[in-house]
Each structure stands twice: as C-alpha cells, then as structure tokens.
Amino acid sequence: MLGYAASLGAAACYGSVALVGRKIVGDYAPAMVATAFSMALGTTMVAALFFRDVKSDLFTTPNRAWVMVALAGIAAAWGISFWFLALEEAPVVLVAPLVGVSPLVSIVLTHFFLQRLEKVTMRTVFGALMVVGGVALVTLGNQ
Amino acid sequence: MLGVVLGLSAALGFGVSAVFARFGLQHMKSTTGTLVSLVVGTAITMVLAFIFHAEAIFDLAGVAFLWFTLSAFINFPLGRLLNYTGVSLVGVAKSSPIVGSSPLFATVLAISIGGESINAMIAIGTLSIIGGLVIILSQR
Numbered sequence: 001m002l003g004y005a006a007s008l009g010a011a012a013c014y015g016s017v018a019l020v021g022r023k024i025v026g027d028y029a030p031a032m033v034a035t036a037f038s039m040a041l042g043t044t045m046v047a048a049l050f051f052r053d054v055k056s057d058l059f060t061t062p063n064r065a066w067v068m069v070a071l072a073g074i075a076a077a078w079g080i081s082f083w084f085l086a087l088e089e090a091p092v093v094l095v096a097p098l099v100g101v102s103p104l105v106s107i108v109l110t111h112f113f114l115q116r117l118e119k120v121t122m123r124t125v126f127g128a129l130m131v132v133g134g135v136a137l138v139t140l141g142n143q
Numbered sequence: 144m145l146g147v148v149l150g151l152s153a154a155l156g157f158g159v160s161a162v163f164a165r166f167g168l169q170h171m172k173s174t175t176g177t178l179v180s181l182v183v184g185t186a187i188t189m190v191l192a193f194i195f196h197a198e199a200i201f202d203l204a205g206v207a208f209l210w211f212t213l214s215a216f217i218n219f220p221l222g223r224l225l226n227y228t229g230v231s232l233v234g235v236a237k238s239s240p241i242v243g244s245s246p247l248f249a250t251v252l253a254i255s256i257g258g259e260s261i262n263a264m265i266a267i268g269t270l271s272i273i274g275g276l277v278i279i280l281s282q283r
Contacts, residue, residue, distance in 0.1 A: 002228075002232055003228070003229050003231070003232025003233030003237075003238065004229070004233060004237070004241065004280050006225045006226075006228040006229040006232065006238075007225070007226070007229030007230075007233065007237070007238040007241035007242050008241055008276075009221070009225040009229075010221075010222050010223070010225035010226035010229060010241075010242045010245075011241055011242050011243070011244050011245040011247070011248055012245070012248045013217050013218065013221045013222030013225060013245075014218070014222050014226075014242065014245035014248070014249075015245040015246065015247065015248025015249035015250075015251075015252065016217055016248065016249070016252060017214055017217045017218045017222065018245070018246070018249040019249060019252055019253065019256075019257065020210065020213055020214045020217065021214060023210060024207065024210045024211070024214060028203065028204060028206070028207035028210060029196075029199060029200075029203060029207055030196050030199050032188065032191060032192050032195060032196060033192050033196045033199050033200055033203070034211065034214070035188055035192075036185070036188040036189045036191070036192035037189075037192075037203075037207075037208070037211045037215075038211050038214040038215045038218060038219075039181060039184060039185040039188055039189070039215070039218075039219070040185050040189060040215075041208075041211055041212050041215035042181060042185075042215035042216070042218055042219025042220065042223075043178070043181040043182055043185045043219070045215060045216060045219060045220045046174070046177055046178045046181055046219055046220050046223075046224070047178055049174075049220055050172075050174035050175070050177070050178055051178075053172045053174040053175050053178075054174075054175050054178055054179075056172075057171045057172055057175040061170045061171045061175070062170055064166075065166070065167045065168075065169065065170035065171055066167070066171075066179065067167075068163050068164070068166040068167030069163065069164060069167035069168070069171070069175075069176040069179045069180050070179055070180070070183045071163040071167075072160045072161075072163035072164040072167060072176070072180045073160075073179065073180035073181060073182065073183030073184035073187075074183055074184065074187065075156050075157070075159040075160035075163055076156065076157065076160040076180060076184050077156075077183070077184040077187035077188050077191075078152075078153075078156035078159075078160075079153045079154070079155075079156025079157035079160060080153075080156075080184075080188060081153075081156075081187075081188065081191055082149050082150075082152040082153035082156055083150070083153040085149045086146050086149035086150040086152075086153055089145045089146035089149055090145075090146020090147065090149075090150065091146075094146060094147070094150065095146060095149075095150040095153075096246075098147060098150030098151055098153070098154060099150055099153045099154050099157070100154070100243060100246070101151075101154045102153075102154040102155075102156075102157035102158040102161075102239070102243060103158070103239035103240040103242070103243040104158070105154055105155055105157070105158025105159070106157075106158040106161045106162060106235050106236065106239035107235075107236050107239065107240075108158075109158060109159065109162045109235075110162060110165075110234070110235045110236045111236075113162060114162065114165060114166075114234075114235065114236075117165065117169070117234065118165075118234035118235065118236055119236075120236045121236075121282065123278055123279070123282055124236050124237055124240070124279055124282065126275075126278060127240060127274075127275040127276070127277075127278035127279035128236075128239070128240035128243075128275065128279070129275070130271050130272070130274050130275030130278065131240040131241075131243055131244050131271070131272050131275035131276060131279075132240070132243065132275075133268075133271050133275075134244075134247070134267075134268040134269065134270070134271030134272030134273075134274075134275060135243060135244065135246045135247070135268065135272060136268070137264050137265070137267055137268025137271060138246050138247060138250050138264070138265050138268035138269060138272065139246060139268075140264055140268075141262050141263075141264030141265035141266075141268055142250065142253075142259075142265065
C-alpha cells in the first residue's frame, strides 16, 4: 500500500511541477536551462536532507549498486535531453504521447531483465496500456 | 520522422532509468539512490545546458531562481524520492504506469486552478487513466 501511495504521490508531484515548468519556460528560461538549474537545486536539497543515509550506505552497498543508480541518472538525463530535442523537431501533440509510452518500455525490460525480482502480469500490462492510452488522449485534448 | 525517433528515444531513456534504479535500490535506501542518480543527471544536463544555452543562462533574472527552487523542491526531494520509493516497494512494472499518469494530475490542476476547460477527449482520457490505475492498484 505504501509503495502504491508513493508512486501516486510521485505522479501528483510530477503533474504539479508541469504547471510550474510552464510558467518558467514561458517567462524566464529555455526548458533545458530550467531543468538543469532545477536539478542542481534539487540535488542540493536532497543532499542536505539525506546525506546521513548516504553515509550509512557508503560502506555497506556493493559497487555494482552504485553503478546501477548512476546509470539510472544517466538514462534519466538522456530521456530529458532527447525529450527537448524531440520538441525542437515535432509538436508537443506528437512528442508527449510518444514519451508517455515509457511505462511500457519499463514493463518490457522488467519482463526480460528483472524476472528474478518481479513478475509482469497481464493485469499490469492491460492497466499500463489503459494509462498510456489515456495519457495520449489527455495530451491531445489539451492542445 | 526525426521527432518520432527522438520522442521514442526519450521514452526509452526514462523506461531504462526505472529499471536501472530497481537494480540499484535492492542494496541501498531510496534516499541514497535518489541523490546519486541526481548528482550524475545534474552534471550531464548542466553541461548540455551550457553548451546549447550559455547566453540564456547568463541573462537569467534573479526571480527565475525562486521558480527554479519551487520546481526543484516538488520534483526531487518529493517527486523523485517518492518515485524511487515506489519502485523499491512495489517494483518497476507496477510503479511506472502509476507514475506515468502524472499528466492526469497536471490536467486536474490546470482545470481547477488554471481555469482551463475540459473536453470529451480529456474526459475519456481521464477515465482511461483512472481505469488503468484501478486495475494495477487492485492487484494483490
């Protein structure tokens, strides 16, 4: 239950920040500049809040785990960068639904690479398809 | 066509990021994973921002940093940390579609606070998202 609540909370945060981002990009800075500075400030906040957790994990966490979360950061930066590049080549009405299929990518990769950790059920796949389809419709309806 | 390829590449990046996070978060706290991924991602995006938008950076107004701070607080100590916590507790396959429903929240806020209007496509899309979430969340 807590995991689901956390995921919903993340969705609410990302949805809220989209409105703030629209204000920033409209009035103050290009999207990539806004993202870079937002990430820098966010890193500072997270470091200030949770540096003790890092200290406690520092000597107990295997090296490959550090590599994995670093790769997660690189992949997220790749996603953000290609998102902005896509918006320079195509309208939001096309790009946003395409980027919105990322949960399906996660599910496919989970099925092939995370079988030891979790099982992908047909219910999850069907639910994800409904969410992705709904996101596409909402995005199109907002244009 | 290039826009389609770039958009799908972005989706690939975000999808892959969640899977890497799942691997790493088996052995560390969500807070630690959030910070490490942020440090790496920030370094990359900051370099790219300076490469492509150096002039805009040096022209930034002071008030912009207040907005950056608000965005940062919602996005990272809250958003990414909750995201990684969800991944860690329920797994990538269930958490990714839930997190991916964020446009629904953006739309609700835009309608309720921003005064934007709802149309049939938004209504149907909203129902589809909620239906998908119910299906995923009701699993045991």
